[in-house]
Amino acid sequence: MALPGMLFFIVFRYVPMWGLLIAFQDYQPALGMLRSNWVGLKHFERFFFDASFVMLFQNTIILAVYNLVFFFPLPIILALLLNEIRKEAFKRTIQTIVYIPHFVSWVVVVGISYIFFTTEGGIVNDVLASLGLAKAEFLISSEWFRTMIVSQVIWKETGWGTIIFLAALAGVDPQLYEAATIDGAGRFRRLWHITLPAIRSVIVILFILRLGSFLDTGFEQIFLMLNAMNREVGEVFDTYVYNVGIQQGQFSYSTVVGLFKSLVGLVLVVGANRLAKKFGESGLY
Template identity: 50%
Template sequence: MSTPENKLVLSKVSLPDKKVLRKHAALRYVWKHRYMYLMLVPAVIYYIIYHYVPMYGAVIAFKDFSITKGIMGSPWAGFEHFQYLFGLDKFWRVFWNTVQISLLRLVFGFPLPLIVALLLNEVRRQLFKRSIQTIIYLPHFISWVILGGLMVNLLALDSGAVNSMLHGIGIGPIGFMSDPTYFRGTLIGSMIWKEFGWGTVIYMAALAAVNPQLYEAAMMDGANRWQRMLHITLPGIKSTIIILLILRLGSMMEAGFEQILILYNPAVYSVSDIIDTYVYRIGVTEGQFSIAAAVGLFKSVINFTLLIIANRLARMTGEQGIY
């Protein structure tokens, strides 16, 4: 005689293993999209070789590293290098320089591509629209080495073209590249000029995916351009804005190493020396590899923490985030 308990047991035994089913479903999904995953292989190999394998070198931060002894042969130092760093006034000056420059880049540099993309989205003349897009994103592909030389020639105190023009209208020469008062603004302005065009292209690609029928329906309901942008365009690209913001917050301690290394000089160290340039000087030029590794690890931990917090906040607002 079968009881309800026996039927329940039999039903459980006869059910296929859910884990096996999920495994087969995952394999079928991967096989179905095998060519897409195959395209990911070079990127995965790149990140493994150049991003994950070098993480082994972070051990140097906890050792008195010697080139002759190698990483494993060098004696352990524990947190000695971190204690030394945190006791240096110079380190905290470099740290706050990094934070201030990153915040300025975020506040002034992040909204600009979005604003330009929204303005270009309202342009109806395609030739003019594409021409503007091409002009503003071309500087992204020019290296800071070339741009640094151009900026030095344009902004030089004595022979620069900009100061020559200022002198012609009765304004004294301005030390854009040598005066701490102006140098940080020069850094932020040149960074925005170089990179905002590329961000605009990303937002324009996101705007192209917004359903045009929504605009037509809004126009029939009497919505003006401002209302269409506020209630259709911005919500349509909200996920793209959130993802780019998360990625930007996750690299807050990246204040532009290549740009600053090329443009700065000892006269403006007080406002432009950042963690990356500090690591370069003490690690490469002075050979203090353990201290440089400790600084780099400290920066990476902060970036990782900010990334987790930003992603968590994005998920709290209803977005998927980056994981």
């Protein structure tokens, strides 16, 4: 039963790692990896000393931190709220409603954003105008770009993120709640002393896994939201790899960018795992 999963990781995760070798080559598709010239750390030096590196790193870090601070806690909070609903029919209805946005593609999400926030006929700006307020350039303003990105992520993925936490909450012994109720504990105290400790290890593990993809801010969403007016705050490593790797054909250079992101994620995962163990959690390994 484990064989399909093992084959998946071998074929799609471990075998492609050989492609990292082209980061140390002037890779030419016609020559292949075996005959392309080796250049050592040439592309790494170019990447770290490039004038755009600081901008890319800053934009990526800011978006990653925003997602971590504003998005990561929301599935936990929503799962706790859903867990307090006693009527199963109502609970299942709410779950279905909040799950649906996950299955909507980013193209549709961005399209909905344009319909709501465009200055020409956008619902939000029409409401602002009716209230006598000035219309806001939500879609092209650099000031609103990060807010729009994080808001889209929250709307699309919060409901889906509750699945693991709800599964963990389902394993909590109901007798603990009954005993706490008999002892006079209110709903908040039961939440604080029983529910949260029960899912603490799950929260820690998911947090560590989240750090592994810390710099993966999402290509498709940001690429669709980018334009000439907000590129200064919106260009991140994912879109940069597409521009230099796919559009300009600089495969070796773009591989360096991807390798850098992976190394940062590895360092964060190892560091967070050690920190979790120091606080008494099991961690990932």
